[in-house]
Structure formats: structure tokens, C-alpha cells
Amino acid sequence: MIRPAELIERKRDGGQLTAEEITELVFGHSRGEIPDYQLAAFCMAVYFRGLSAEETLALTNAFVRSGSTLDLRSELGRTVVDKHSTGGVGDKTSLVVGPVVAACGVPFGKMSGRGLGHTGGTLDKLESISGFRVELSNEEFVAQVREIGLAIIGQSPDLVPADKRLYALRDVTATVDSIPLIAASIMSKKIAAGAEGIVLDVKVGNGAFMKSLADARVLAESMQELGRGAGRRVVALLTDMDQPLGWAIGNAIEIEEARAMLTGAETPPDLFSLAIQAAGQLLALSDLSIEAAEGIKRAEQAVDDGSAAELFERWIAAQGGDLSAGLPTAPVSRELTADRDGFVGEVSALGLGRVALELGAGRRTTDDAIDHAVGIRCFAKRGDPLEAGQTLAVVYGRDEAGAGRALEQIQQLIGIVDEPQPPRPIVLETLA
Amino acid sequence: MIRPAELIERKRDGGQLTAEEITELVFGHSRGEIPDYQLAAFCMAVYFRGLSAEETLALTNAFVRSGSTLDLRSELGRTVVDKHSTGGVGDKTSLVVGPVVAACGVPFGKMSGRGLGHTGGTLDKLESISGFRVELSNEEFVAQVREIGLAIIGQSPDLVPADKRLYALRDVTATVDSIPLIAASIMSKKIAAGAEGIVLDVKVGNGAFMKSLADARVLAESMQELGRGAGRRVVALLTDMDQPLGWAIGNAIEIEEARAMLTGAETPPDLFSLAIQAAGQLLALSDLSIEAAEGIKRAEQAVDDGSAAELFERWIAAQGGDLSAGLPTAPVSRELTADRDGFVGEVSALGLGRVALELGAGRRTTDDAIDHAVGIRCFAKRGDPLEAGQTLAVVYGRDEAGAGRALEQIQQLIGIVDEPQPPRPIVLETLA
Numbered sequence: 001m002i003r004p005a006e007l008i009e010r011k012r013d014g015g016q017l018t019a020e021e022i023t024e025l026v027f028g029h030s031r032g033e034i035p036d037y038q039l040a041a042f043c044m045a046v047y048f049r050g051l052s053a054e055e056t057l058a059l060t061n062a063f064v065r066s067g068s069t070l071d072l073r074s075e076l077g078r079t080v081v082d083k084h085s086t087g088g089v090g091d092k093t094s095l096v097v098g099p100v101v102a103a104c105g106v107p108f109g110k111m112s113g114r115g116l117g118h119t120g121g122t123l124d125k126l127e128s129i130s131g132f133r134v135e136l137s138n139e140e141f142v143a144q145v146r147e148i149g150l151a152i153i154g155q156s157p158d159l160v161p162a163d164k165r166l167y168a169l170r171d172v173t174a175t176v177d178s179i180p181l182i183a184a185s186i187m188s189k190k191i192a193a194g195a196e197g198i199v200l201d202v203k204v205g206n207g208a209f210m211k212s213l214a215d216a217r218v219l220a221e222s223m224q225e226l227g228r229g230a231g232r233r234v235v236a237l238l239t240d241m242d243q244p245l246g247w248a249i250g251n252a253i254e255i256e257e258a259r260a261m262l263t264g265a266e267t268p269p270d271l272f273s274l275a276i277q278a279a280g281q282l283l284a285l286s287d288l289s290i291e292a293a294e295g296i297k298r299a300e301q302a303v304d305d306g307s308a309a310e311l312f313e314r315w316i317a318a319q320g321g322d323l324s325a326g327l328p329t330a331p332v333s334r335e336l337t338a339d340r341d342g343f344v345g346e347v348s349a350l351g352l353g354r355v356a357l358e359l360g361a362g363r364r365t366t367d368d369a370i371d372h373a374v375g376i377r378c379f380a381k382r383g384d385p386l387e388a389g390q391t392l393a394v395v396y397g398r399d400e401a402g403a404g405r406a407l408e409q410i411q412q413l414i415g416i417v418d419e420p421q422p423p424r425p426i427v428l429e430t431l432a
Numbered sequence: 433m434i435r436p437a438e439l440i441e442r443k444r445d446g447g448q449l450t451a452e453e454i455t456e457l458v459f460g461h462s463r464g465e466i467p468d469y470q471l472a473a474f475c476m477a478v479y480f481r482g483l484s485a486e487e488t489l490a491l492t493n494a495f496v497r498s499g500s501t502l503d504l505r506s507e508l509g510r511t512v513v514d515k516h517s518t519g520g521v522g523d524k525t526s527l528v529v530g531p532v533v534a535a536c537g538v539p540f541g542k543m544s545g546r547g548l549g550h551t552g553g554t555l556d557k558l559e560s561i562s563g564f565r566v567e568l569s570n571e572e573f574v575a576q577v578r579e580i581g582l583a584i585i586g587q588s589p590d591l592v593p594a595d596k597r598l599y600a601l602r603d604v605t606a607t608v609d610s611i612p613l614i615a616a617s618i619m620s621k622k623i624a625a626g627a628e629g630i631v632l633d634v635k636v637g638n639g640a641f642m643k644s645l646a647d648a649r650v651l652a653e654s655m656q657e658l659g660r661g662a663g664r665r666v667v668a669l670l671t672d673m674d675q676p677l678g679w680a681i682g683n684a685i686e687i688e689e690a691r692a693m694l695t696g697a698e699t700p701p702d703l704f705s706l707a708i709q710a711a712g713q714l715l716a717l718s719d720l721s722i723e724a725a726e727g728i729k730r731a732e733q734a735v736d737d738g739s740a741a742e743l744f745e746r747w748i749a750a751q752g753g754d755l756s757a758g759l760p761t762a763p764v765s766r767e768l769t770a771d772r773d774g775f776v777g778e779v780s781a782l783g784l785g786r787v788a789l790e791l792g793a794g795r796r797t798t799d800d801a802i803d804h805a806v807g808i809r810c811f812a813k814r815g816d817p818l819e820a821g822q823t824l825a826v827v828y829g830r831d832e833a834g835a836g837r838a839l840e841q842i843q844q845l846i847g848i849v850d851e852p853q854p855p856r857p858i859v860l861e862t863l864a
Contacts, residue, residue: 004604005603005604005605005606006606008476008605008606009606012476012479012606035468035469036467036468036469037467037468037469037471037472037601037604037605038472038604038605039469040469040470040472040473040476040605041472041473041475041476041605041606041607043473044440044444044472044473044476044477044480045476045606047444048476048480169469171437172436172437172469172470173437173440173469173470173472173473174437174438174440174441174444174473174477175473
């Protein structure tokens with residue numbers, strides 16, 4: 001029997017652990033034989049010393065093997081695809097990508113998280129819809145993917161329990177922000193959930209975990225390697241999160257925005273660009289045997305011809321959601337306008353996310369309840385020309401006081417400058 | 433209420449905690465409100481980021497305030513002195529220094545530890561003596577210091593409970609080796625135990641926690657500052673631990689060596705030099721109002737005139753020890769002789785400590801029992817001239833096989849070289 005303290009010490013001193021030792025740490029922890037405090041110290045040592053590619057793979061495999069796994073190929077006889085985002089402000093991409101991909105005939109099956117953040121996770125957003133069920137059994141999940149080509153549900157509790165346990169510990173010990181630990185956690189979930197083609201949307205910028213393109217690239221490449229080690233095809237998009245994605249930041253208003261984009265009613269250009277590129281890559285990873293360029297073309301077509309919008313409706317209905325009931329709306333809305341002519345400078349994703357959190361759109365702790373109705377629509381995108389009086393943002397709040405406070409804060413978060421700004425592309429790099 | 437995860441994160445990122453925050457971490461942990469896993473992650477962050485002088489002081493104060501404290505000045509109307517060693521191989525200095533100082537009329541009151549190590553701690557060594565009681569109540573402790581001027585006992589369980597709890601956690605999370613954590617742990621115990629004049633023996637070398645003189649100096653200065661912050665006078669000796677101290681490495685044989693030095697029967701020069709210097713410094717820190725040089729003179733005198741030896745006997749008897757019963761002896765002894773003429777080169781304290789541990793003289797885990805009889809006498813000191821056939825060491829073992837194995841190992845640990853070696857002084861630096 002290995003002594004956990006010796007493994008912690010070796011990692012602390014910059015040494016390497018064998019795959020067996022990593023596995024024993026994870027399984028010992030799961031069995032309750034290695035206490036939380038030793039894993040906590042280990043994770044902090046990893047924060048400072050990192051993990052090698054071999055160690056990260058061993059950790060990922062241990063997470064996967066700790067629970068049950070889905071084999072969607074056997075179940076469906078098809079290549080099922082999935083998309084994962086590392087999380088950002090206003091990120092409703094999956095709500096667009098899923099219907100687009102499914103409308104193109106490729107099964108999309110995603111298990112998603114709630115997570116702590118400035119706004120809810122994809123599941124919280126979906127729960128804005130009256131009656132929507134995020135908790136399906138594995139059988140229901142598979143059946144729905146077979147039937148309509150699309151399901152997005154909460155992570156099955158019997159998948160990667162060791163990751164769940166360790167993540168809960170990392171969350172309260174300041175050891176979340178470690179690239180190898182993030183990579184292993186994400187990829188173990190993706191691998192266990194059974195999709196064979198995976199697009200990773202790795203966010204970069206002040207509103208994301210990864211603040212620099214270099215860090216994002218390291219994380220993306222590590223995740224690609226882990227996925228390939230498990231026989232998956234993985235493409236990573238490194239995408240901008242210095243400013244929010246799309247216009248809506250909240251829960252119900254993000255559902256509304258995704259739906260409006262699919263019907264063509266409203267099209268934030270950055271969200272459209274990202275969703276179409278992600279969908280195109282997913283189609284290229286599927287069993288359609290097409291290139292990404294062709295995938296992108298088909299994805300655009302599915303939006304244009306309304307088939308993606310139609311699939312969105314069928315999907316929501318299939319999971320019990322009733323869109324005819326309307327989405328919750330906030331009692332108070334307040335508008336922020338430009339006080340002068342100019343151009344939009346920096347628009348802080350992090351800052352806007354924090355304001356949304358304060359409005360009640362997100363969770364500070366796992367016990368917090370989310371207010372699905374509140375949020376922000378921020379129309380200002382870096383480089384946009386502005387005229388005095390033009391609407392920059394709208395706040396949706398619970399009450400006048402909160403909305404007023406939010407408006408004041410947002411005013412500080414949207415820069416107005418005199419010189420034209422170069423617009424930033426939403427997809428910074430594609431790692432195929 | 434502070435969120436512990438935020439404090440861990442701040443330390444992880446190299447920031448500073450306030451005294452209130454440090455106190456809250458320690459007290460929250462003691463109250464069971466902050467779990468072990470958060471303290472473990474915090475300690476690992478401290479391992480990498482360190483603590484400022486202010487943070488270390490706050491930690492020390494929190495430890496002291498977590499339990500009861502002794503006020504020996506009020507109890508005795510005298511300045512009581514104490515000595516602490518950071519631990520080394522063959523370190524029986526306290527067993528000599530205590531009687532010498534007390535024989536010079538200065539009360540010496542020490543609470544000691546058992547500790548994990550190559551050989552037992554001072555308490556384990558004393559328990560080689562039939563009947564010796566290491567567990568006295570605080571009242572008995574004070575009474576004995578008043579009456580005969582000397583008591584060395586186990587740490588009272590109501591002193592620094594928070595340190596005890598945290599140390600147990602550090603021991604199993606590879607977070608012991610942190611200079612500020614070591615400094616706070618040691619000094620909180622010394623401060624709580626009530627002595628006003630303290631000599632710190634900080635060991636340096638392969639057989640010590642501190643491998644370099646620079647690290648030892650940092651630790652010593654930090655501890656001096658902490659002691660002074662609590663109104664104590666503190667002198668630190670940085671002493672060599674590349675080779676063992678004295679000749680005996682074990683438990684009963686170390687008691688025997690201390691006693692033999694006091695009676696003048698046997699005098700290992702390094703032990704004598706260190707003990708007299710430490711005793712001299714303690715006398716200078718006492719209420720005798722003398723300089724260290726005068727203290728050293730009086731210490732030598734107390735050995736020469738037999739008064740220290742007499743005090744040793746009275747002390748052991750006062751704590752219930754019966755020296756007339758004889759000390760335990762090992763069933764097997766084996767001698768190692770020099771295979772050629774030359775000079776002693778390196779003598780590895782670490783290596784000899786490990787052999788002693790394997791013989792049974794120390795503990796690997798807190799549950800291990802110590803064999804008081806076994807050990808090593810190593811007469812070789814770096815620089816000594818050697819003749820072929822001369823005795824280098826004697827092993828005292830439980831059985832022939834173990835003693836034989838030990839002898840083979842020891843042969844590798846005592847270098848014989850052709851060139852004269854410069855002898856190393858035992859006291860490398862004195863920080864007054």
C-alpha cells in the first residue's frame with residue numbers, strides 16, 4: 001500500500017507519480033480510505049507543480065473508471081457528437097449548436113453542468129422554460145437522441161463520481177484553477193458520456209478561466225490529447241471572452257436569444273459566427289464524411305431554412321418544456337444610452353458577469369437560488385460606432401434599486417473612445 | 433464571516449492575510465468549523481508561498497491563545513530558562529544542559545516532545561530509566577522546578593492544542609517542512625510553557641530538517657523574533673548535524689552517555705562543547721546578570737566539581753527514575769573496526785540515524801514501540817586520525833542478523849580518506 005503523504009511530498013517536490021499511484025489516490029479517496037485533507041494538499045501541490053501528460057491521462061482514466069459509461073455508438077449505431085465550453089459570460093452556444101447539428105442529421109447528446117458562475121449553466125438556462133426536465137435517465141437520454149437527434153440533460157449521477165467528489169473538494173480549497181485538473185475533469189465527463197466527436201470551446205479573456213491565449217492553448221491541447229487517448233475525435237476552438245458572447249446575459253433572456261437567432265428574428269454576429277463554426281466542426285467530426293467548410297455551409301443552411309428552429313421546438317417539447325407559456329420576465333427594466341458619439345472600447349465580460357450575478361442571475365454558492373428572469377442585454381461590441389443616445393444596454397432587475405445600481409456599474413464597464421477600434425474575431429484559433 | 437477558500441486562494445496567489453484572518457483560520461479549525469481539508473490546502477499554499485513575519489507572529493499567537501499557558505515567573509519569582517533543539521541524530525544535549533544549569537542555581541523547566549525520528553525524543557530516552565515519569569501535572573512540574581531547579585516532562589495536553597491539531601494534519605499532508613510553520617509551532621510551545629530565557633539549538637546538515645546554514649539562519653531569526661514578540665530573551669545556536677552529536681545514538685545509551693559526561697567518565701568533545709556553550713548562554717539569559725563567557729566558565733565548573741552530576745541524580749530520582757536498577761542493554765553487540773590507516777572523512781548523520789531506526793531505536797509511525805536498548809556508538813568524527821584495527825563503531829542490536837546488517841550499512845557511512853580533514857566546529861554560529 002502506498003503512503004499518500006509520500007505521493008503528496010513527491011508531487012510537492014516536483015516529481016512524477018506513476019499511473020498506478022494516481023489511480024490509487026483517486027480510488028482510495030472514492031473508497032473513503034484516503035481522506036479529503038490528503039487530496040486537498042495533493043491538489044494544491046498540483047496547482048504549483050502541474051501534472052505531466054501521463055499523469056493527467058491517468059487521472060482522467062481513473063475518473064472515467066470510477067463510474068458507469070455510456071456507449072452511444074452501440075446504442076445508436078451512429079457517431080454522436082457533443083460540445084463543451086469552458087464557460088463564459090453570455091454563453092448560450094450549445095442552445096444554438098445542438099438544434100443546428102441535429103437538423104443536419106447528426107445526433108447531438110450532451111450532459112451538462114450547473115456550475116457556479118455569473119449566470120446559470122446551460123441547465124439553469126433551460127429550466128427557465130416551464131416544465132423543462134433536465135434530469136432524464138440514461139435510457140431516456142439515449143431514446144431522445146435516437147428519436148429527435150438531440151438531448152441536453154444534467155450529468156447522470158453514476159458517471160465519473162470520483163471527479164464529482166474531487167471537484168467539490170477543489171471548489172472549497174482554491175484548487176480549481178489548475179490546467180491539468182481542469183482538463184482531466186472536463187474530458188473524463190465527455191469520455192464517459194459517450195460522444196465520439198467533440199468540439200471544445202475554450203474561452204480566453206477576462207471573463208474566462210483562461211486569461212491568456214497561451215494558457216488556453218495548453219488546456220485545449222491537453223484536452224485533445226486526453227480525448228484522443230480514449231479514441232475520440234476532438235477539435236478545439238479558442239474563442240474570445242474579453243467581452244460577453246451575444247447580447248443577453250442571464251437565463252430566460254439567453255433562451256430567448258438562442259431561439260430568436262434560430263428563427264432569424266435577432267442575430268448577434270459573434271454568437272452566430274461561433275455557433276456556425278462549432279456546428280460545422282461537429283458535422284465534420286460526425287459520420288457524414290464531410291469537411292469543416294461543408295459543415296459550416298450546411299449549418300448556415302439549417303438556420304436559413306428554418307429546420308434548426310423547428311428542431312429547437314421539437315427538442316424543448318420532447319424534454320417537457322412549454323414555450324407557449326412564455327418565459328419569465330423581470331418586473332423592472334432600465335436602459336443605458338451612450339452619452340456621446342464615439343466608438344465602443346473595452347466591454348468587460350468579467351464586470352458584466354459580476355453585475356448579472358448581483359442581479360440574481362447566478363449562484364455564489366451551490367445553495368443559492370437563481371432568478372431566471374433577471375439579467376442584462378448588452379448591445380455594445382468593441383469597435384461599434386456609436387451615436388449619443390443610442391442604447392448600449394438594458395438591465396432586467398427584481399426592483400428599481402437593484403436595476404439602478406446595476407446600470408451605474410455597467411456604465412463603468414462599457415468604454416467609449418474617440419478612435420475606431422479593430423474588431424476582434426470571435427474564434428481566435430481552431431485546433432483541429 | 434470570512435470564507436476560508438478565499439484566504440487559501442489569496443495565500444496561493446502570494447498575498448498576505450491579516451492577523452485576524454490567520455486567527456480565524458486557526459480558531460475555526462479548532463472549533464471544527466473549518467475542516468481539515470481547507471487547512472491542509474492552506475498549509476500547502478504556505479509551503480510554496482511562505483508567511484510574512486506578521487503572519488507567522490499571528491499564527492504563533494493563535495496557537496498560544498488556543499490553550500492554557502504557564503506563568504513561571506509568577507509561580508517561582510525567578511527567570512526560568514529552557515532549551516529547544518530542532519532535532520538531530522544523537523542529540524542528548526538537554527540531558528546534560530538541564531543539570532548543569534540547575535547546578536549553577538538557575539531553574540530549568542522544559543516540556544519536551546516524543547516526535548517521530550531516527551531515535552526517540554528526549555522523553556523516550558528518559559523512559560529508558562526504570563520508573564521515570566514524564567507525565568507530571570503542571571503543579572508537579574512547577575513544584576519540582578522550585579524544589580530541585582530542574583524538570584523535563586511531556587508537553588501538557590492543555591498547552592497549544594491548536595498547534596497539536598495542525599501538526600498532526602501537516603504530518604500526513606507533506607507540509608511539515610515549511611520554515612514559518614516550524615517556527616510558529618516550536619515557539620508557541622516554548623512561549624506557552626512559560627520560560628523567559630530560551631536557547632534554540634538549530635541543527636544544520638544532512639541529519640537535520642535544515643540542510644543549509646542559510647535556511648537554519650532564517651528559521652533561527654524567525655524564532656528569535658517570535659520569542660521576543662512575546663517578551664522572551666532568545667539566543668540561537670546554529671550547530672552541525674552533518675555527523676551525529678556525541679557517540680551514542682539510541683535511547684538508553686544516550687542516557688548513559690549524558691550521565692558519563694557529567695561524572696567525567698566519558699567526554700565526547702562535540703557534545704561537551706555544545707552543552708557547555710548552550711548552558712553558558714542560558715545562564716546569561718537568567719537572572720544571574722552575567723555575560724555568556726562567565727556563564728560558560730560556571731557551566732564548566734559545575735561539571736568539574738561534580739555538582740551537575742549530583743543534580744542529575746536528584747532530578748532523575750525526583751521524577752521517579754531508578755538508576756540503580758541499571759539501564760536496558762541489547763542482547764547483541766558487534767564492533768566495526770577500521771580496515772586501514774587514514775583519516776575519518778564524512779560520517780553521515782542521516783545514514784546512521786536510519787540504521788538506528790532500523791535497529792528499533794526510533795519510530796516510523798506514532799504507533800511504533802521503541803526498543804530502548806538498541807542503538808549505535810559511533811566514535812569516528814570527521815578529521816580523526818585512524819589506525820587499522822581501531823574501533824569505529826559498535827552496534828547494539830536485538831539479534832545477530834539485525835546487528836550484522838547494521839554493521840554492513842555503517843561501514844558505508846563512515847568514510848576513510850588519506851588526507852587529513854579539517855575538523856568542523858560544533859557551534860557554527862551564535863545569534864544573540
